[in-house]
Amino acid sequence: MTHRVYNFNPGPATLPLPVLEEVREELLDFRGTGMSIMETSHRSPEYSEVHDGAASLALDLLGLSADDYAVLFLGGGASTQFYMIPQNLLAGGGKADYVRTGTWAKKAIQEAKLFGDVHIAHDAEDEQGRFAYVPAQDQLDLRDDAVYLHFTSNNTIAGTQFHEYPEPPEGVLLVADMSSDMLWREFDASRFAIIYAGAQKNLGPSGVTMVVFRRDVLDRCADGLPTMVSYRTHVEKNSLFNTPPCFPIYVVGKVLRWIEREGGLAAMGRKNREKGDLLYDLFDANPGFFRTPVRKDSRSYMNVVWRLPTEELERMFIAEAKDAGLVGLKGHRSVGGCRASIYNAMTLEGVKALADFLRDFVARHG
Amino acid sequence: MTHRVYNFNPGPATLPLPVLEEVREELLDFRGTGMSIMETSHRSPEYSEVHDGAASLALDLLGLSADDYAVLFLGGGASTQFYMIPQNLLAGGGKADYVRTGTWAKKAIQEAKLFGDVHIAHDAEDEQGRFAYVPAQDQLDLRDDAVYLHFTSNNTIAGTQFHEYPEPPEGVLLVADMSSDMLWREFDASRFAIIYAGAQKNLGPSGVTMVVFRRDVLDRCADGLPTMVSYRTHVEKNSLFNTPPCFPIYVVGKVLRWIEREGGLAAMGRKNREKGDLLYDLFDANPGFFRTPVRKDSRSYMNVVWRLPTEELERMFIAEAKDAGLVGLKGHRSVGGCRASIYNAMTLEGVKALADFLRDFVARHG
Secondary structure (H helix, E strand, O other): OOOOOEEOOOOOOOOOHHHHHHHHHHOOOOOOOOOOHHHOOOOOHHHHHHHHHHHHHHHHHHOOOOOOEEEEEEOOHHHHHHHHHHHHHOOOOOEEEEEEOOHHHHHHHHHHOOOOEEEEEEEOEOOOOOEOOOOOHHHOOOOOOOOEEEEEOEEOOOOEEOOOOOOOOOOOEEEEEOOOOOOOOOOOHHHOOEEEEEOOOOOOOOOOEEEEEEHHHHHHOOOOOOOOOOHHHHHHOOOOOOOOOHHHHHHHHHHHHHHHHHOHHHHHHHHHHHHHHHHHHHHHHOOOOOEOOOOHHHEOOOEEEEEOOOHHHHHHHHHHHHHOOEEOOEOOOOOOOEEEEOOOOOOHHHHHHHHHHHHHHHHHHO | OOOOOEEOOOOOOOOOHHHHHHHHHHOOOHHHOOOOHHHOOOOOHHHHHHHHHHHHHHHHHHOOOOOOEEEEEEOOHHHHHHHHHHHHHOOOOOEEEEEEOOHHHHHHHHHHOOOOEEEEEEEOEOOOOOEOOOOOHHHOOOOOOOOEEEEEOEEOOOOEEOOOOOOOOOOOEEEEEOOOOOOOOOOOHHHOOEEEEEOOOOOOOOOOEEEEEEHHHHHHOOOOOOOOOOHHHHHHOOOOOOOOOHHHHHHHHHHHHHHHHHOHHHHHHHHHHHHHHHHHHHHHHOOOOOEOOOOHHHEOOOEEEEEOOOHHHHHHHHHHHHHOOEEOOEOOOOOOOEEEEOOOOOOHHHHHHHHHHHHHHHHHHO
16 A cells, blocks of 8 residues: 655645546556657657647646637746746736735736836735735726736645626736636636636646636737747647657646546636635634634635644644644744645545644644 | 667656666565655655765765865756856856857856856857757867856757867856766766756656755855855755755665666767767768758767658658657757667667668668
8 A cells, every 4th residue: 555645735735646546557568559658759649649649638627619718838938937927928028917915926916027117007915015805896996908917726835716897998908826726616718818727736847837818818929929939839839849758748738638537627626615615614613722823714725724822833733734634734934833735636535634644733732 | 568669758768777677666665664755755765865865976986085076966957057157157147158059058148147258269150050069178268257158068959979088268157057978978077067957858757857066166156146146055955955855866776776786977978889889870971862851970979860861761761660669769850851869778689679670661761
């Protein structure tokens, strides 16, 4: 019996066990080819099926058509999209509005400022440097002549999440970094011009970023960019201008198929609500012991953050939980506290085990 | 018994079987952590050991000191280095000399032209668009005031390889794309300012590029670049500014350890010479049947290319070889013919099997 823990790491994060088992099964001989998928040419029919299959399934899950959208698989992480987006769309000093809701939004803004006129549509940081909520539509100060509006749908560190997505003014493109909650529930993806997501939280292993790109946005992309920076290259070459990160893409494809088998985004959404509510209900029932720093309407169902009465109790909790096979519960070093990352691949069983452990911890220390 | 073929693909390419077996063994539980390496935080001690171990071993194999050189593991492929190098080093219109020896050199040159004054130190393309050799030192037209001299050490498509590396003028940095022959033999790495190599040929799976970067070159890198484009970011953050491609790096680390166990670069060099000579000697012994388009002094020991008397025989050979478990022998679509990619991980046994098959083919059709 393989030793497996409940892994609450924020990313790289837990993967569905059936996916890992399939990868292991095929590792030395991918579907009778006599070679590993890692050894397979990116121009081979076998790899093409993996690559195109993953892109096509992503579109299906999102309810998008391949006529309107391309799904790209790129290297360099979401941090590379932070500069590719403004470099493609703001050439010559175009305007972009950014919603500032956390660490990653800040980094995206920093890169955009190199290329254009960046306006902060809302800054959710308080005087202590905390990000405790995401803004509602009427709190956004939007420019009609911006090229795009950018927001981060889920803030991994702060533990906040948009439950209603921002609506840009007519003609302004909607762009989202969904690295930590891509495909967590059903949503209207057709409202977006670009969605990007580093895979290592909700989609697969690190090393690949999924970019859902509305094809007509190419008309607004700059010319004369380095080949690898231009979205035109990747859309036209189907992410095969050069050798893509084949193995990460292959695992993402398996995760997408697992999502489909589990019932698609509707099923993911139901399960994720149930998982998050298990924890939030427990915290709300014990307000004297647990403190939840995030405003209720902005609570993340992917990264649940909470504090205990003292930092000593937090350290004790994290250490005892680890001994009990519940790992990765330490909050981000910049904010402290505790955090459970419960992405799609975290089982209800895992969250129940955590809730049981928390109840027991309260009983002993509350 | 797992079905395995002899895989002569040019990249992604065959990996050492012991490496794949180790990966499979650890896939669900990496060293007792109860999680896959794909699920492990890039800030964890377990991953740090993998990451730093791979970088450190690469330096050891190259005979370089960590005081002088950093080893980076970046996403985006060698094609991303094509623009990062000039964008970092030619800001404000600096000069760079490029040796033009094939498809990938051409692509590197195209990107460099976006940033600086690019001069072709030698163009090895003939009137028919073929690249049949690499130039000697006295054929290079070098500028004393160039920032760097760039060359491609092995040309995967043409099947040519530098056996003596170019020597730049005093003060000019030497930069090499070694994507298809990195670590194939011993060489004086301390002559280089930057060596980069997409992993999927001689180092591991696709999705990561190894960059060997001389630390003092940072002094010559531009400021104000996008964070992910700046070498400063990656050297200072040890390739951990954002989540790196952890799994590809982990496999590269295992390949490096395999190289070390096999006897290091000296042993690689001996084995690669023996493998290449097996094929080239066979071709030279049968000049009426085999045609080798590459000049003898420029023959690649990584990608061996040859032609048969007719294209029909070539098609027949490739198909029959595949049926015999020798796959990936088709030449690149842009040049045709046959090609055997015999990187470090290709066994002597595999090349002997190919040589036997070729001898039999001559006997039947010669």
